[in-house]
Amino acid sequence: MNKAKVLKLAKGFRGRAKNCIRIARERVEKALQYSYRDRRNKKRDMRSLWIQRINAGTRIHSVNYGNFTHGLMKENIQLNRKVLSELSMHEPHSFKALVDISRNAFPGNKNVVHAPRKVAVPLSV
């Protein structure tokens, strides 16, 4: 009975792991561990994807993600990253409006101190 359940969970595995119970049992245990861990990782990965998409969407309008988020926080706009990424893809005008709001609230850091440039070496021709 348990063998049947394990083999059912082992469908799609490579090689003997889908057929032979001894190998399948190990692989299925590992697979279940991975799925437990990844249910938690998925939340992190999704948020990271939303942030990357928002970053790309705001950089089209010459604002980066950090300044955009700071501006939104200053205006107390509590839209979450999932919704912001969907807006940047599906509702570009509304998203541009948000970027403009953020830019008005936080125009960007003008007092950035860049690291001193290295001594200029004469470029080889």
Add this chain to the structure above:
Amino acid sequence: MAILCALAASSSPSAIFAPANCNPSVSPLSSKGSVAGLSFPLSKPVAATVVGQRGFAVRCQKDLSVVPLDQRWMFEESEVDGPDIWNNTWYPKARDHVNTDKQWYIVDATDKILGRLASTIAIYIRGKNLATYTPSVDMGAFVIVVNAEKVAVSGKKRTQKLYRRHSGRPGGMKVETFDQLQQRIPERIIEHAVRGMLPKGRLGRALFNHLKVYKGPEHPHDAQKPIELPIRDKRIQKQT
């Protein structure tokens, strides 16, 4: 935000999206003198390619939400208003990344710093400049590089930067300098640089095929109508 969406879309699928979240934003908006969103022209004609993807509709322009009455029986109750875009993260379908619909870019490598150029190219090939970026799918564009033999490097790299390869046999390491490789096969320099900046794996190898490097100013891709690659790096041009 609900006001913005309702105004921007005639039939607003985006009105489904929770107004509860937007209420805090409405009061700062209305308390300001100028409301940025409401000053949008409502009937602005928009190509569906605002984000540069064909076959990828801007939802507020196109009425995608309503299922025609005669087809309602095919859909579940939860899907009858169209796919739920606000609670599920969008994942591209096959028609969203057809190779024939992708953008082509062209860049002239004359007197551009090698690494900075390669970095910009890799970003466009991978698709990280698009709001529809997906790491597991090839959403990027094609990039053509011309005048590859004129790419520049700073400092003494021209004579000191080494390119190594190994044949697999003992003692089979071959080393050449930037200069020698540029005399021999100039395209390989840019290819090597960009390959190092693309992800390594099956998808990365497929992405690498979207880079086309040519030695002179000519390229055979006029039919794809490539446009100029927008470069935002200020230090990419060699200082003379």
